[in-house]
Amino acid sequence: MDGANDSAMNSACQCNGCGSDSSGGFLNPTPMLDQLESGPWPSFITGFKEMAERTKKPMLRGVLDQLEYSYNTKMGYWKGGLVTVEGYGAGIITRYSMIKDKFPEAAEFHTMRIQPAPGLHYNTSMLRELCDIWEKHGSGIICLHGQTGDIMLQGIEQDKVQECFDELNQAGWDLGGAGAGMRTGVSCIGPGRCENACYDNLRFHLKALKHYVGQVHRPEWNYKLKFKFSGCPNDCTNAIMRSDLAVIGTWKDAILVDRDEVRAWIAERGVDGLVNNVINHCPTKAISLKDGDMVIESRDCVRCMHCINAMPKALSPGKERGISLLMGGKNTLKVGVNMGSLIVPFMKMEDDDDIDTFLELIDEIIDWWDDAGLDHERIGETIERVGLKQFLEGAGIEYDINQVSRPRDNPYFKAKY
Numbered sequence: 001m002d003g004a005n006d007s008a009m010n011s012a013c014q015c016n017g018c019g020s021d022s023s024g025g026f027l028n029p030t031p032m033l034d035q036l037e038s039g040p041w042p043s044f045i046t047g048f049k050e051m052a053e054r055t056k057k058p059m060l061r062g063v064l065d066q067l068e069y070s071y072n073t074k075m076g077y078w079k080g081g082l083v084t085v086e087g088y089g090a091g092i093i094t095r096y097s098m099i100k101d102k103f104p105e106a107a108e109f110h111t112m113r114i115q116p117a118p119g120l121h122y123n124t125s126m127l128r129e130l131c132d133i134w135e136k137h138g139s140g141i142i143c144l145h146g147q148t149g150d151i152m153l154q155g156i157e158q159d160k161v162q163e164c165f166d167e168l169n170q171a172g173w174d175l176g177g178a179g180a181g182m183r184t185g186v187s188c189i190g191p192g193r194c195e196n197a198c199y200d201n202l203r204f205h206l207k208a209l210k211h212y213v214g215q216v217h218r219p220e221w222n223y224k225l226k227f228k229f230s231g232c233p234n235d236c237t238n239a240i241m242r243s244d245l246a247v248i249g250t251w252k253d254a255i256l257v258d259r260d261e262v263r264a265w266i267a268e269r270g271v272d273g274l275v276n277n278v279i280n281h282c283p284t285k286a287i288s289l290k291d292g293d294m295v296i297e298s299r300d301c302v303r304c305m306h307c308i309n310a311m312p313k314a315l316s317p318g319k320e321r322g323i324s325l326l327m328g329g330k331n332t333l334k335v336g337v338n339m340g341s342l343i344v345p346f347m348k349m350e351d352d353d354d355i356d357t358f359l360e361l362i363d364e365i366i367d368w369w370d371d372a373g374l375d376h377e378r379i380g381e382t383i384e385r386v387g388l389k390q391f392l393e394g395a396g397i398e399y400d401i402n403q404v405s406r407p408r409d410n411p412y413f414k415a416k417y
Helices: 003-012 031-037 044-055 058-073 124-137 158-170 201-211 213-217 259-277 306-310 352-372 379-386 388-395
Strands: 110-114 141-144 151-156 227-230 245-251 287-290 293-296 321-327 341-348
Touching: 031 044, 031 058, 044 058, 058 151, 110 158, 124 141, 124 151, 124 158, 151 158, 201 213, 201 227, 201 245, 201 352, 259 287, 259 293, 321 352, 321 379, 341 352, 352 379, 352 388, 379 388
Parallel strands: 227 245
Antiparallel strands: 110 151, 141 151, 245 321, 287 293, 321 341
16 A cells, blocks of 8 residues: 555544544544435445444444545455355355455455345245344345345355355255356246236246256356346336346237226326326327227337326236246446347246246257357347347247337338237
């Protein structure tokens, strides 16, 4: 560290490692971090301080001291490495301090990714047991849920990881994905509580998890691959933007209309309410008003869900239900932010045989990507690099007119379901 950084550290924390601040408390002074608590929104600093004062764990004090130092020097000081448990090659995100000589209490602050249940279904006894085990072995800091979908247990030292995992595993929990393999799947609550679910995404999630459990625990691919399962086009898991493989519930026929409920809706809110709140918000102008009644042109409907959300008693997804597969959603990497591209417009998903057929297709896609992809290249980036045509041929997927990037901007055809 240069002299300026040393000076910043000394001014940030005059008594690092002494175990008390100037007022005699457990934490050291952190004037920069204190400013984060002064805004209008809840601050993670407040929760961090409360946890540190309650548990009296030196690790938490050290992390706050190092973070204060980072704010002063405008640099981050965490580096990666490799921490695993027996039989696993993934599931633990390593965080070693680059300045452990200055902040020895923050020398290690690893994160354990814990696999969530499909639809994030828990009961209180499960969560209490999880919290007790984590406070026993780790910092007690938990994030429900991380961006990948896991329960993030943040802050544990390497020599405590195996024992912590053994207790968690005995209680029924497992590590989630990390590294260049299958990441933890995420599903919305689906048919558990939502009337719009077009397939049983909870059962689908569970079968996919069991199918790829080896690739979750032992990474073996070019880079990471994420599954997300949304029960309907509302896409409550944000799969289209946040996953390589977005499985979205959809329907193939017309929206179901309860005419009595439509009339009741209009009677309560008026024709102007229907026009302003439903018809004018349809992105493809598929809805119109004829003779005081609402008419939906099914071939123009793009399943945006707005009308169904606005009129949940009157409208619901059609009877011929299934899934669409969109691929390539991700944040910035080698290529900028991408949304998923439609690869399979419609596939029925009524029983386990349909799920097995779908997973066989995904196996073919992964095999193609494993051969064609470059190191550290997401599958969507590989498709963009080699072209959609070559990908479809390599994965054995039939061409479909709906697979173009922006079908509603093409004046030479109209998509028909």
